[in-house]
Structures are given as C-alpha cells and as structure tokens.
Amino acid sequence: MSTAVFKPSKSQLADQSDGASNYLNAGFSAKSWLLTVDHKRIAILYLISITLFFFLGGLFAVLIRLELLTPQGDLMQAETYNKMFTMHGIVMIFFFLIPSIPAVLGNFLIPLMIGAKDLAFPRINLLSWYIYSVGGLFTFAAIVFGGVDTGWTFYTPYSSTYSNSNVILVAVGVFITGFSSILTGLNFIVTIHKMRAPGMTWFRLPLFVWAHYATSIIQVLGTPVVTAAIMLIGLERLFGFGIFDPKLGGDPLLFQHLFWFYSHPAVYIMILPGMGVISEVITCFAKKKVFGYSFIAFSSIAIAVLGFLVWGHHMFTSGQSVYTSLVFSILTFLVAVPSAIKVFNWTATLYKGAVSYDAPMLYALGFIGLFTIGGLTGIFLGTLAVDVHVHDTYFVVAHFHYIMVGGAIMAYMAGLHFWWPKITGRLYPEGWARFSALVIFIGFHLTFFPQFIVGYLGMPRRYHVYPEEFQILNVLSTAGATILGVGYLIPLIYFTWSLKSGPKASANPWGAKGLEWEKASSPPSQYNFEKTPVVTEEAYDYEPTIWLK
Amino acid sequence: MSQHIVPMRVYFVIFFSLLILTAVTVWVAFFDLGAVNDAVALGIATTKAMLVILYFMHVRYSSKLTWIFAATGFLFLIILLAFTLSDVLTRDWIPVSAGWGGGAQ
Ligand SMILES: [Cu+2]
Numbered sequence: 001m002s003t004a005v006f007k008p009s010k011s012q013l014a015d016q017s018d019g020a021s022n023y024l025n026a027g028f029s030a031k032s033w034l035l036t037v038d039h040k041r042i043a044i045l046y047l048i049s050i051t052l053f054f055f056l057g058g059l060f061a062v063l064i065r066l067e068l069l070t071p072q073g074d075l076m077q078a079e080t081y082n083k084m085f086t087m088h089g090i091v092m093i094f095f096f097l098i099p100s101i102p103a104v105l106g107n108f109l110i111p112l113m114i115g116a117k118d119l120a121f122p123r124i125n126l127l128s129w130y131i132y133s134v135g136g137l138f139t140f141a142a143i144v145f146g147g148v149d150t151g152w153t154f155y156t157p158y159s160s161t162y163s164n165s166n167v168i169l170v171a172v173g174v175f176i177t178g179f180s181s182i183l184t185g186l187n188f189i190v191t192i193h194k195m196r197a198p199g200m201t202w203f204r205l206p207l208f209v210w211a212h213y214a215t216s217i218i219q220v221l222g223t224p225v226v227t228a229a230i231m232l233i234g235l236e237r238l239f240g241f242g243i244f245d246p247k248l249g250g251d252p253l254l255f256q257h258l259f260w261f262y263s264h265p266a267v268y269i270m271i272l273p274g275m276g277v278i279s280e281v282i283t284c285f286a287k288k289k290v291f292g293y294s295f296i297a298f299s300s301i302a303i304a305v306l307g308f309l310v311w312g313h314h315m316f317t318s319g320q321s322v323y324t325s326l327v328f329s330i331l332t333f334l335v336a337v338p339s340a341i342k343v344f345n346w347t348a349t350l351y352k353g354a355v356s357y358d359a360p361m362l363y364a365l366g367f368i369g370l371f372t373i374g375g376l377t378g379i380f381l382g383t384l385a386v387d388v389h390v391h392d393t394y395f396v397v398a399h400f401h402y403i404m405v406g407g408a409i410m411a412y413m414a415g416l417h418f419w420w421p422k423i424t425g426r427l428y429p430e431g432w433a434r435f436s437a438l439v440i441f442i443g444f445h446l447t448f449f450p451q452f453i454v455g456y457l458g459m460p461r462r463y464h465v466y467p468e469e470f471q472i473l474n475v476l477s478t479a480g481a482t483i484l485g486v487g488y489l490i491p492l493i494y495f496t497w498s499l500k501s502g503p504k505a506s507a508n509p510w511g512a513k514g515l516e517w518e519k520a521s522s523p524p525s526q527y528n529f530e531k532t533p534v535v536t537e538e539a540y541d542y543e544p545t546i547w548l549k
Numbered sequence: 550m551s552q553h554i555v556p557m558r559v560y561f562v563i564f565f566s567l568l569i570l571t572a573v574t575v576w577v578a579f580f581d582l583g584a585v586n587d588a589v590a591l592g593i594a595t596t597k598a599m600l601v602i603l604y605f606m607h608v609r610y611s612s613k614l615t616w617i618f619a620a621t622g623f624l625f626l627i628i629l630l631a632f633t634l635s636d637v638l639t640r641d642w643i644p645v646s647a648g649w650g651g652g653a654q
Contacts, residue, residue: 193614221625257633308628312636321639324632 012509037122043108053095060088081464082149089152101273112516115197120190128183135177142169156244156255160236178227185219199535211276214300226262260311274411285361286353299338332382359433363414370406395455421505425523440487446480553610
C-alpha cells in the first residue's frame, strides 16, 4: 500500500529545538502530573481517562453486536443484554463524548488560541478532572457489582421503582460527573471573556473558541437540571418521595421533561466542539479564509439557544400533549437551520481552495458527509407522523450514531490528529493515519447504514432477539463494527508509538494560522508563550490561492 | 474586578430577613388559601432566592456582564417551566381514544 509510506516534509520536522524546556519536560514525578494546574497537563490527564472509558464503552458495543449476530439470544440473556446497552450508553455519553473534545482539546487549546497563559481558574480545572474521576469510579464500581439495566435515559417509573440493578450507584456517578462538566464550562466562559490577548477581539477568535463558548453555555445551564433529575430518582428510590410515581401523586413524564431538557442540548455539547474542530481543519487544509466567519460563529450560539427549545421531540409517543408535540416538532425543524449554515459554509470554504488530503482533512470531510446524513434523518424523526412509525426502532439508533460516532468521534479524531504534533511535539505516521481514517469511514457505514433499513422495516431497539428476516442486515452491521473496531485500534497503536519514536515536529507542521501554531513551540513551553502575543489580524488570514488572484 | 466592601450590617439584615421569610412560609402553610397556595409559597421562595443572589452572591454590586449571566439562568428556568407546563396543562384537551373495544358504552 503506497499510502503507508511515511515521509514528513522538511517544514514539518523540527530544526534544532531539542532540549528546549516545554510543559512535558517541566517535571516527571507523579506529583507533577497529579497536582498540576497546567491546562495542558490536565488535558493529558483527561485524554488518558476518556480513552480508557472509550475502550470500555467499546467493549460493551462489541458484546451487543456479537449477541445480535444471530436472531436467537445465544450469547446472553435478556437481563444481561439490557445491562450491556445501558452501560454502553452511560459510559460513552457521560464519560467519553461529553468530556471528549472540550476537556481534552478545548482545555489544551483555548488558552493557546486566545493568547493566555492558562485558563481563568487553573485549580478548578484540576478539580474538575478529580470530580470526573470520582464519578467514573462510582460508575465503574456499579459495573463491577453487576451493572445497571435502565437504559442510559433512566426512565421512570422503571428506574425509580422497579429496577433491581445498581441504579443508585450509577446515579451517584453521573450526578458527580455533572459537576465536572459544569466547572469546565464555567472556566471556559470566564477565560474567553477575560483572558484574551491584546488585539484578540471577539471577531478575531478562532471558530473553535466560539464553538466552545456555545458549548459552555449549555454545560452551565443544562447540566444542573439533569443532575437534579437524577438526584430525584435516587430520593424517590430511597425514600419514596412521590415526584414521579403516580400512586404518590407524581408524574412519570416529568422525569422525561427534566431529563431531555438537558439531554437534547447535550447532543450539542457533543457536536458543537466537533464543529469547532472542523472549522479549523477545513480552513487549514483548504489554505483559505473560512467562508462566512460570523455566520459560523453566530450559528454556534443559535444552536446553543435553540437546542434548549426542542427537547419534547423525544416524547412524541410518550403521552405528551399533542399541542406541545406540535410546537416541539416545528422548533426541531428550526434548529436544523444553523447546522445547515455551517455545512454550507464549510463546503463553500473548500471551493477554489488549495485542498490537501492529510489525515485530519479526511476525518473532517467524513464528518461533513456523516453529520449531514445524521442531521437529515433527525428531521425525519422530528416529523410527528414519521416518528410514530420509527420511534424506538433501529432507525433512531442509526440516526444518533451518525451524529455521535459519525459526527462527534470523527471530529475528535480529526482534532486529535491535527493537534497531535502540537500536543506531543511528535509527528504520527501519516500513511497509517490516512489508512485508518478510511477503515473507520468504511467500517462506520457498514455498521450503521443497515440499521436505518432494519429500523425502517420495524426492528425495535433494546431487544436481544429479533425475527429471522432481519439477520442479514444485522450480520452486515456486526461485520462493520469489527472493521470499525480495528480502525480505532490502529491510531491507538501509532499514536503510542509516535510518543517515543515519532519524528520531532516543527512548531507549525501544517502551515496553519492561529496563535497556537504561529507563536507557540511544539510542544508549547510551560506558560505557552515567551511573551504575551499581540494580535493584529483576523483569524484564518491565509494567502489567497493562485486561482483567486 | 471591582472589590465592593459590604458592611457586616447588610449581611445580618439579609440573614434575619431570610429567617423571617422562612417563618412566614411555615406560618402561611397553616392557612388554606385555595388557588393561591402555590403562588404564595413560590413567591416567598423566589424572594429569598433573590436576596441570596443579590447580596450574599454580590450580584447587586457586580458588572453588567454578571447581571446578564444571572438573568440568563432565570430565562432558561422559565423555558423549562413554560414548556413542561404547556404539556401538563394541555395533555387532556384531546380525549384519548378508549381503544377498539371500549369505545361504545
Ligand atoms: Cu433531541
């Protein structure tokens, strides 16, 4: 395979920066990591933690797909299967996707991008990692002690009254982790308001920063509601509060309102930072100023606000008022507009750009296509009558995996590759990276596209057995999941390899614009910049390409 | 960040107001005010929350930006309550079908 050849160009390699002090060699003891207040080191702590949870959640996915290889329940019983998909969802959403891009890339990059030495509250930043870890330990303990079977949505009255699994333990874990998310969001908001370098006006901010600002708003305003809702489940289980149990005067649908008030916007906590990554990557590899900067910036804010007005689309078949459903359906169509603005603007940025196809760009282009499919099928589901047909089928499962795996994880991979030389000071093998990007793209489609069809044909989600006529589509899906799994293992191997053996990266191996590339070394020094940078130009001020001259 | 020094007296006044309002909450609970029961209880609770936010959390002496963020929190609380109530209050405007067998009585 010719793509596997690895020849970094001269400008990508470091000249002679060996021995220069940076944040990685500023201290080697365990204490220097575990008590660090450096946003870059905390980002690394998060990177390690969420990678562990990603592969734990992936393990559950593998077991789910193996069970679904045959129509009979031959690998596990229904109860075990219920626990598998529940823990897959909880681990992937609360412990991987929500913190993934913000806590790793956002933490590392926001101060560098705005020309600051650190986040506004470095100690709170470290605290948020510890809170995340404690929440993770509770959840992990719940898994070890037998797991939980309520679905990641914790719907009442099952979770509050009937389930015999470790609901309390997981609820405590998710409750605690919520605070880490709130603190990260709070830290970002204050940092972006207060810590920008001289000349870094709001409309010179990289779009990555705008996206994280919007994300932070959701984290701060939404997370307390789900945290309270999960706490109420615990109180109802332990003390019979009667908030959700109709026998005690409660309303089970109230839980769904509280839960989705956060959990629909939470989809944007997962996807908005990804959109920020894509804006950076697309402009860099098209070597062209982004098309419609302010539209992309404000569409992030619009998504954050409108995202709070649509949660009832998860409740169309729950017995929710028909009139409320009508309003939520219309508002759901509206939220598609700012997302579409972004997709059109990225595409317009590519037009007449000097496009190159390095691994980050392959992931970014994959994101645009997959996110578009995921978004458009979301419109199907937001349509009242169609939703009645496909609700709780594999169509829904396919839809949100196109958004979360095809969107959020593709963007995370794009960002991880793009900034890997900056974070570690090492180049990864480009050929292998392109190869695994293609493997992931193919494996992804093979896994999830058949689920659209089998869902449309009527296969419900969350069952471990299914009618025989659905087997061929399920076999395709399981085969795809195997390929996808291999696609995620290859980067794990070559990233680890590159830490020791990768060639040293220059400060700006992609020829990108932005303070983190132009003013900081790879890896950055302990306080990011030699002296506070002064910003004199707009973001993405690339030379016009020859065709435009 | 401007440092506004609040005299201790203010804190004590607020603290005792909160105690008095708590007592009022308990006291009105003994009267059945009919439809305004909830309104009165929530009104007192909101007043107490406002006192805490404005004085104990120093929002009163803070910048316009802090005011905007504090107000945004309330705006989103209103969104949460309004949409949820829109469901609860209109849920039985359309009578639910009794199903295949139970329609005719
Ligand atoms: Cu939603």
